[in-house]
Amino acid sequence: MAVWALGLNHTTAPLDLRGRFAFAVDQIAPTLHGLRESHARHPEAAILSTCNRTEIYCASDRPEVDHTLDWLAASGGVSPGLLRSHTYLLQDGQAARHAFRVASGLDSMVLGEAQILGQMKDAVRAAEDAGALGTTLNQLFQRSFAVAKEVRSATEIGAHSISMAAAAVRLAGQLFEDLGEIRVLFVGAGEMIELAATHFAARNPRAIAIANRTLERGEKLATRFGGEVMRLADLPDRLHEFDAVVSCTASTLPLIGLGAVERALKKRRHRPMFMVDLAVPRDIEPEVKALEDVYLYTVDDLAAVVQTAQASRQAAVAQAEAIIDAGVQSFMHWLGQRGTVPLIQQLNAQTDAWRAAEIARARRLLARGEDVDAVLEALSRGLTQKMLHGALAELNAADPAHREQTAQAISRLFLRSQNKNGL
Numbered sequence: 001m002a003v004w005a006l007g008l009n010h011t012t013a014p015l016d017l018r019g020r021f022a023f024a025v026d027q028i029a030p031t032l033h034g035l036r037e038s039h040a041r042h043p044e045a046a047i048l049s050t051c052n053r054t055e056i057y058c059a060s061d062r063p064e065v066d067h068t069l070d071w072l073a074a075s076g077g078v079s080p081g082l083l084r085s086h087t088y089l090l091q092d093g094q095a096a097r098h099a100f101r102v103a104s105g106l107d108s109m110v111l112g113e114a115q116i117l118g119q120m121k122d123a124v125r126a127a128e129d130a131g132a133l134g135t136t137l138n139q140l141f142q143r144s145f146a147v148a149k150e151v152r153s154a155t156e157i158g159a160h161s162i163s164m165a166a167a168a169v170r171l172a173g174q175l176f177e178d179l180g181e182i183r184v185l186f187v188g189a190g191e192m193i194e195l196a197a198t199h200f201a202a203r204n205p206r207a208i209a210i211a212n213r214t215l216e217r218g219e220k221l222a223t224r225f226g227g228e229v230m231r232l233a234d235l236p237d238r239l240h241e242f243d244a245v246v247s248c249t250a251s252t253l254p255l256i257g258l259g260a261v262e263r264a265l266k267k268r269r270h271r272p273m274f275m276v277d278l279a280v281p282r283d284i285e286p287e288v289k290a291l292e293d294v295y296l297y298t299v300d301d302l303a304a305v306v307q308t309a310q311a312s313r314q315a316a317v318a319q320a321e322a323i324i325d326a327g328v329q330s331f332m333h334w335l336g337q338r339g340t341v342p343l344i345q346q347l348n349a350q351t352d353a354w355r356a357a358e359i360a361r362a363r364r365l366l367a368r369g370e371d372v373d374a375v376l377e378a379l380s381r382g383l384t385q386k387m388l389h390g391a392l393a394e395l396n397a398a399d400p401a402h403r404e405q406t407a408q409a410i411s412r413l414f415l416r417s418q419n420k421n422g423l
Contacts, residue, residue: 002063007055013086019281020076044134046127059136103148112158147327165196167305179203187247240267248278
């Protein structure tokens with residue numbers, strides 16, 4: 001059985017290229033169906049898509065790595081050559097190691113962050129619901145979760161991590177003298193926005209507003225933080241009211257355009273605006289960054305902020321890598337055993353057939369009144385002859401160049417007790 005992973009993330013691909021391969025939740029099932037149908041062998045498949053990465057995990061009796069890359073390139077409208085230059089292609093043990101490192105937070109922009117584990121579990125559930133998850137990938141991911149749990153309980157990998165949301169608050173604090181005096185708008189109502197709102201709310205801003213496509217979900221979040229809710233359609237007319245804007249939605253097109261920000265700045269008499277775009281694809285047009293009174297940060301811009309306390313985490317990283325090494329070895333051992341299952345089944349079926357034939361023969365002899373000891377002797381001789389026939393035939397038929405190798409293999413298989421005793 002072959003396992004492979006194809007991915008691009010914040011270290012291998014720029015934000016706009018990653019945006020071409022970001023899959024919303026409602027896109028996962030049809031995308032998995034299209035991916036599997038495009039492969040001749042219809043492999044097991046799962047897609048992990050976050051703001052920092054898109055990864056495809058597959059398993060089949062034979063690897064089809066190049067075909068998977070060609071399919072992904074076509075889905076994003078880029079050439080396979082361009083995509084290959086920004087992706088990583090991993091197989092078997094390396095694919096397992098990568099999955100374990102991702103689940104444990106070792107491959108994240110924020111070292112040790114825990115959010116990725118929940119996102120990976122969501123990806124597995126989506127694959128399972130789509131009927132794309134089989135025994136091999138299920139085993140890979142369940143082992144990933146177990147390794148991640150051990151890493152978190154046995155190391156301090158997350159003790160010094162700084163979340164994207166905390167980094168946004170830190171940057172805002174560098175621009176505004178007192179965060180208690182600013183008005184903050186959050187666009188979206190997902191997990192990332194909830195986390196960001198929690199961090200900003202801890203600084204007691206003057207006002208908080210939630211703009212979301214679904215008012216009901218926006219109201220729940222706004223109530224939690226004592227804020228107001230607004231419709232996305234009202235955003236352009238009210239943008240000027242806010243000093244800080246944090247956006248993270250699943251929209252495939254920007255929600256905040258250059259023109260809307262320019263009009264907002266004019267109404268604000270060019271008082272500065274702090275903007276954070278955590279979405280992939282972007283929620284805020286990139287041209288906004290060029291405006292003189294706007295401080296716009298994307299997920300990639302936050303990388304330098306979150307990579308702090310690196311030295312104090314190195315010991316935890318080394319411990320985590322050791323746990324992952326053990327997990328990879330265990331998974332590869334299981335995967336190797338999976339490859340011998342058909343042979344084991346065939347051997348069991350063959351020996352059962354031999355046993356049934358010899359028992360039937362013995363019963364016939366006993367029914368005719370034959371001596372019991374003689375029947376048992378014949379039964380045991382018949383079984384041993386059947387089991388040895390193939391090995392002896394191979395030994396006699398082997399050419400001189402391979403006879404010694406054949407003899408050693410037969411010796412290991414049939415003379416194990418003698419070998420253990422040094423005979």
